Amino acid sequence: MLLSFLLLILGLTFVSIGADKVVEGASAIAKKLRVSDLVIGLTIVSFGTSAPELVVNIVSSIKKNSDIALGNIVGSNIFNILVVAGLSAMIRPISVKYSTLKKEIPLSFLAAVSVLALGNKGNNLPSIITRGDGIVLLSFFAIFAAYVFEMAKKDREMFEEMEMERLKNISTWLAVLYVVGGLAGLVIGGRWIVSSATQIARALGVSDKMIGLTIVAAGTSIPELATSLVAAVKGNSEIALGNVIGSNIFNIFFILGISAVLNPVYYPTALNVDIALLLIITVFLILFSRDLKINKIEGALMVATYVGYTAYLIIRG
Known part of the structure; x- marks a missing residue:
């Protein structure tokens, strides 16, 4: 039990430091590339924080355990919106760019619709998401990647002179090191948190079902949660929300x-x-x-919805 508590504290430390460095490094990279924080949030940060889901799903697919593969994605996307975005808004209201409202969030809606459509192809249920369906999803991801690339090009054309004082004299290589090292800290720390919390819960007599529906279900979203919360605290809502939306699109399409x-x-x-x-x-x-803008009350409603959803999962079993 003592070792589990130490591992939990160590995991939280890694996640805290990792999230701080990811946000600082990503923001510096955005300025040096003369693109918006939103572009970096939609790409480098969101793809990096989705690394746990990617690893879990590749392993699950190779082992032909598709229940975990699909459940992990859907559960993570729900957690990202309700908890990650909700808690971020509760810390500090999130400013939303017009392009996010009109393009990125609707694209994440399209991603969810595509899963529903591919999973319900006719009367012969349950259905299968085939290899051909996978290619369709990857094609959508290619379109999303092209869209973000165009956004980055426009950012560079419109960007004014860089504000050097905001870069805190961070060199490019150090900014990249912050992001890579921070993401590694998020993934390693997240695994330690899930592992130690599971052991502590079992020692306290919590059932495996409850552990699976709570600790493990949220475990792969710890990097997104930590990164967005740190970004919210620092007032960088573009990274906070871009991370959520980018992760949801990346999870389904890629x-x-x-x-x-x-x-x-x-x-x-x-x-x-x-x-x-x-x-x-x-x-x-x-x-x-x-x-x-997503205000604190709306954020609280989102978190409360997730609490209700978790209760439903426990009842549903």
Whole structure:
């Protein structure tokens, strides 16, 4: 038990320091590349913090354990919106760019719709997300990547002279080292947190089902949570929200696409409820963002919704 507590503290330390360095390094890279923090949040940060989901899904697909592969993605996306974005907004209201409201969030909605459509192809349910479906998802990801590239080009054309005082004299190589090292700290620290919390819960008599529905379900989203919370504290809402939306798009179009290409993914009909929730909360994210801000009350509503969803999962078993 003592070792588990020490590992938990060490994991939290790694995650805290890693998140701080990722945000600082990513923001510096954005300025040096003359692109917005949103572009960096949608790409480097969101892809990096999705590394745990990518590893879990590739291993699950190779082992033909598609329940974990699909459940991990849907669960992580719900957690990202309700908890990561919700808690970030509770710390400090999140400013939303117009392009995020009109393009990126609707694209994450399209991603969820695509899973629902591919998982319910006709009357012969349960369905399978085939290798061909995986290629379709990867094609959507290629379109998203091209869109972000165009956004970056426009940023560079419009960017004024860099504000050197905001760079804190961080060199390019050090900024990259901050991001890479920070992401490594997030992944390693996240694994230690999940492992130690699971051992502590078992020692306290908590059932494996409860552990699976809570600690492990949220475990792969620890990097997103830590990074967005640190970004919110520092007032960098573009990275905070870009990380959430980018991760959700990356999870479905790229990670699920890769998973399906490796091995067709079984789609259980019970997942329709979770996908429906993902669609609903994405719509609410759009509604909350209409005034280009997600305030603290809206953030609290999102977190409360996740508490209710977790209770539903426990009852559903």
